[in-house]
Amino acid sequence: MNDKVMLMKGNEALAMAAIRYGADGYFGYPITPQSEVLEKLEEEMPWETTGMVVLQAESEVAAINMVYAGASCGKAVFTSTSSPGFSLMQEGMSYMCASEVPALVINVMRGGPGLGTIHPSQADYFQACKGGGHGDYHPIVLAPASVQEMADFVALGWDLAFKYRCVSLILADGLIGQMMEKVVLPEQRPRRTEEEIRRQCPWAVMGREGMRPKNIITSLELDDDKMEANNHRFQATYREIEKNEVRCELVDTDDCDYLMVAFGSMARIGMKVMEMAREEGIKVGLVRPITLWPFPGKQIAQVAQHVKGILVPELAAGQLIEDVKLAVECKVPVAHFDRLGGNVPSPEEVLNSLKEQLVKA
């Protein structure tokens, strides 16, 4: 057995990957189903090894603003929460995007709306991808479908955030967070030195030592013309991200007659649906968006050219399906399947829905 292979929950793997990335700080407030992130960090006590700060804030509002502050100093800081907590963080998300600071945020979604349930959901898709706070902004949204991806997307998220000076959001759900699978963690990287941060983030506020003009981090700009120019700059960055950073996995799409588009835990269930369908002679393929924003619309449109219909199974009442319909310009029938409020469908349920809505039709 390979000694590097470990068995861990998604939440735990994410926490470990953050320490190994050389994170400078975590600020969070516990909420099921992601509390293991904070618990694992407390258990590992990275402040004694790498010097990383781990702090349980008094609320989600406090946590996201601590992240805002740390990110303004060019530090690799992050927070994690679940749906109700993520709603509380929207103001901070908007401010960070407007201030162009790089940060990592994790939302392990649970059933809503309201305080809802503690079980898996994908109903924060709009909130995550369309900018849940005010103003025109986007975080890069990464959707892990395995424990390995929970670990891998930590480094990817931070690297992209620093590259584009934007916020990266890992959008998981209770199933991915609570499930244990095999995982190989990245090697421990040292935390960046002050000197390295100064070089990487010349915009950061960390004491100018009399050498350079003042850096100011703010989202406030009362001059409309300047704020419009800021907005154009943000949008230019988003176009650049859309050009370079779309990621998706295509599974058996070459010969498929029917297509499913699903992400995260629904994509895992979808893969079982494909196996079962193919045993019955129904050729089903899957496009799994890995980045939900930027959305892999072109990839979906390309596969859609040769299919008879598309099923969008999601743990939400019709959110992802809107982007799929836009991508294929409604040239192909697009059907929807959902379970809501924390319930997860069996593969049989999804297969029956596909047969009912697309194959028989």
Next chain:
Amino acid sequence: MKAEIIIAGFGGQGVLSMGKILAYSGLMEDKEVTWLPSYGPEQRGGTANVTVILSDERISSPTLDAYDMAVVLNQQSLDKFESKVKPGGVLIYDSYGINTPPTRTDIRICRIDATEATIEMNNSKTFNMIVLGAMLKVNTMVTIDSVLKALKKTLPERHHHLIPLNEEALKKGATLIKD
């Protein structure tokens, strides 16, 4: 090789840990594994269950509606999961506290007296390993050797002296399965 298993019982009975040891044993044999618990208030009483999948190939869905093996340790779990065993699959149940035994004829049903066996072993904490021993007697998805390796890897060193007792319990569990 692929085994899709659900273990269900009372919260606090050790259902999740049993699944965890099974998953770790799969890891020892380089198998692909998923372990998906019911999480939340179940931990404080009520019913708890865990889905464990062991496979030689990449595992698609970690959540299922039909199982090769269901291991049920109370009446509620038996009522819930008897119908979810695949035809030709196995249902193992502990006889303690069962008023309405299973009735299906298209699956193999194994009644074990695991609670009684813990009394014979004079240690109620051996329950888990007795049940796991019975499971592995029915379906050798992993070897006893791998289970012992998994215990060594997951137990803190101060508990390693308990491994021989666990081995004994695994063997005791195997004797509860009548051919």
